[in-house]
Amino acid sequence: MNEYSDEQIESILKNYKKQRQRDKDKYIKVKDNEDFKIKNRARAKEHYDKNKEVKKEKYKENTELLKAKACYRYYNKKDKLDIMISKYPDRYELLESIGYLKDKKPSESTSTS
Numbered sequence: 639m640n641e642y643s644d645e646q647i648e649s650i651l652k653n654y655k656k657q658r659q660r661d662k663d664k665y666i667k668v669k670d671n672e673d674f675k676i677k678n679r680a681r682a683k684e685h686y687d688k689n690k691e692v693k694k695e696k697y698k699e700n701t702e703l704l705k706a707k708a709c710y711r712y713y714n715k716k717d718k719l720d721i722m723i724s725k726y727p728d729r730y731e732l733l734e735s736i737g738y739l740k741d742k743k744p745s746e747s748t749s750t751s
Contacts, residue, residue, distance in 0.1 A: 706732045710739070 642650070668674045697704075706729035713722035723730050733739050 702729075703732065703736070705729065707738065 706726075709722060709726055709729050710719075710733055713719050730739075
């Protein structure tokens with residue numbers, strides 16, 4: 639790996655910040671231009687059309703997980719997780735298996751020596 643001195647790191651960061659500012663200024667100047675808007679929209683639509691099926695497939699694969707997470711967030715917000723556990727045990731087990739759930743009481747999960 640390359641070893642950089644503090645001065646080199648500072649210079650790299652300074653140049654990066656300048657470049658980001660130039661890019662931001664350029665965008666601010668161009669964003670209201672009709673030609674830019676048309677090109678940008680066309681590029682976005684092309685990307686959407688290319689990846690529509692990919693997103694749909696990804697959603698289908700993750701439907702159960704998304705439902706389980708939404709259910710957990712709802713019952714957690716209402717402080718009624720025990721109802722969720724009894725009503726939807728399969729969703730709760732799915733979330734446990736992927737490690738989504740945090741320990742309710744961390745003191746119980748750790749042992750003292």
